[in-house]
Amino acid sequence: MTMQVIIVGGGRVGKHLALLLLNEGHRVKLVESNPEKVLDPDLPASVWILGDGADPAILETAGIQQAQVVAAMTGADETNLVVTSLARFEFKAPRILARVNHPKNAWLFTPEMGVDVALNQADLMAHLIAEEMSLGDMMTLLKLRKGQYSLVEEKVHPTAIAAHQAIRDLDLPAECILTAIIRKGQLMIPRGNMVLQPADEVLAVVHAAQAVQLAAILGPKTNTGP
Numbered sequence: 001m002t003m004q005v006i007i008v009g010g011g012r013v014g015k016h017l018a019l020l021l022l023n024e025g026h027r028v029k030l031v032e033s034n035p036e037k038v039l040d041p042d043l044p045a046s047v048w049i050l051g052d053g054a055d056p057a058i059l060e061t062a063g064i065q066q067a068q069v070v071a072a073m074t075g076a077d078e079t080n081l082v083v084t085s086l087a088r089f090e091f092k093a094p095r096i097l098a099r100v101n102h103p104k105n106a107w108l109f110t111p112e113m114g115v116d117v118a119l120n121q122a123d124l125m126a127h128l129i130a131e132e133m134s135l136g137d138m139m140t141l142l143k144l145r146k147g148q149y150s151l152v153e154e155k156v157h158p159t160a161i162a163a164h165q166a167i168r169d170l171d172l173p174a175e176c177i178l179t180a181i182i183r184k185g186q187l188m189i190p191r192g193n194m195v196l197q198p199a200d201e202v203l204a205v206v207h208a209a210q211a212v213q214l215a216a217i218l219g220p221k222t223n224t225g226p
Contacts, residue, residue: 002026006067008053008083009074010037013099017073018043029062054082056090064091072098077105081113088114138215144205151179151205157220158198168192170217173210179203 003026007014010032018030019042031053032038038048051058053074064070070087072080080098087093100106100120109118142151156162162170167178167190178190182201188194196202206214216222 003068004063004066005029005069005071006031006059006062006064006087007071007073008059008080009072009099010034010040010048011073011075014071014073015040015043017071018047022047029067031058031062054079054086056086059083059086059091064093067093069093069095069097072096074099075101077101077108081108081115084109084114086114138211138219140211141203147208149175149205149207150211151203152211152214153201153203154215154218156196156198156200156202156218159221160198160219161217161221162196162202163198164195166193166195170196172217173206173213175207175210176214177205179205 005021005026005028007018007021007028008031010018010030014030014032015037018028021028022043028047029049030043030047031049031051033050033052035050038050040048049058049062051061053059053072064087070083070093072083072087074080074083077100080100084096084098087096095116096114097117097119098109098115100109100118103120106118106120109115109120138152138154140150140152144150172178180203181188181190181194181196182203183197183199202218204214
């Protein structure tokens with residue numbers, strides 16, 4: 001579905017988001033107060049709106065009354081909060097996202113301030129690094145439900161608990177579903193009697209809190225001996 005999106009903040013984050021959305025066929029307006037940024041040739045001139053995104057008149061010029069999504073992506077948290085409050089309470093925008101620049105301000109980015117989704121860059125990066133350190137070779141393909149669940153992929157290691165075991169005999173986490181097995185380039189539907197082989201690529205949806213448990217089943221067996 002094609003959406004009309006307003007992005008406030010034409011820095012690197014806002015511009016990159018605008019490019020992605022335009023490439024997906026969405027209608028985008030990018031509000032930026034710096035005249036030099038508005039001259040950026042990477043985006044069509046028709047996308048840019050020169051002005052202060054915290055000004056209701058500028059938001060109206062950008063078409064906020066018809067927008068399905070408003071994204072406050074400036075480098076100033078106070079500006080982003082003004083934008084989200086205007087978008088939600090003045091213009092009744094259906095979906096509002098905001099960038100959190102300083103982690104100490106994250107507590108302010110709530111539905112009460114008009115924010116549906118807060119993108120805390122420092123927190124996201126820290127959690128991503130910690131997750132990659134703990135999950136070994138498991139790869140996160142997609143985050144679901146605001147990061148509560150993940151679609152992950154991992155090859156069955158030759159020494160893994162899962163190697164040469166039927167799926168029904170595995171002590172999988174309670175909130176985990178195997179969605180597909182790729183074996184020698186062939187996609188297979190997981191069945192209880194299917195025996196996993198080393199190098200099988202396993203795709204699964206798992207709760208974030210149980211991803212480490214799944215990684216321990218599919219990854220190399222750790223030596224717990226003396």
